[in-house]
Amino acid sequence: MKTRMNYRQANPGALATMFQLEKFINSSGLDKTLIELIKLRVSQLNGCAYCVAMHAKDLRKLGVEEERIDLLPVWREAPVYTEAEQAALALAEAVTHISEAGVPDDLYDQVRVHYDETQFVTLIMVINTINSWNRIAISTGMFPGCDRDW
Known part of the structure; x- marks a missing residue:
């Protein structure tokens, strides 16, 4: 398999913008495991193999049980x-x-039982950001391990 392009080299400004979103999310106080569960689930829905592999690995690094990853x-x-x-x-x-x-x-209403308005907006930002990453990865032909040579 071969990627279509290295988007990181093709447009560093776009990458920097995405990393700013990640910085916001990571400093939001939202639980890291929850963030990664959302990223993995959205990546599964979008069919992004690159992101599925990455976020399953990230969940394992956080110590999340295999059962919770497998049953997502x-x-x-x-x-x-x-x-x-x-x-x-x-x-x-x-x-x-x-x-x-x-x-x-x-x-x-169900979400608001568990998350205040600020957290709700942060959840939306997590969801929007991973959807964007998925679309970048899929559009540029990324697959698990493709960036080892970049």
């Missing part, structure tokens, strides 16, 4: 996620597929 595609049927995590994952799926049904009021 079926999180609704797996009792290993907290109610707060479930609400955030449901929001991640709704925002990723926003054109299908938007974010219904009942989902918004």
Whole structure:
């Protein structure tokens, strides 16, 4: 396999902008495991192999149990996620597929039980940022391990 381009070299300013979003997210106080669960789930939904591999690895580095990583595609049927995590994952799926049904009021209310307004906006930023990373990786033909030679 071969990537279409090295987007990092092609447009360093775009990369710097994405890293600013990551810096905001990482300094937000939102739980790191939650952030990575969202990133992995959205990457699964978007079919981004590069990002799936990266965020599964990042979750392992955080000490997350394999079961929680393995069951993420079926999180609704797996009792290993907290109610707060479930609400955030449901929001991640709704925002990723926003054109299908938007974010219904009942989902918004469910999320707000666990997260205040500031945290809600931060969750949206996490979801938007990983969706952007997925689209960059997929559009430029990235795959797991492709950047080892960059």
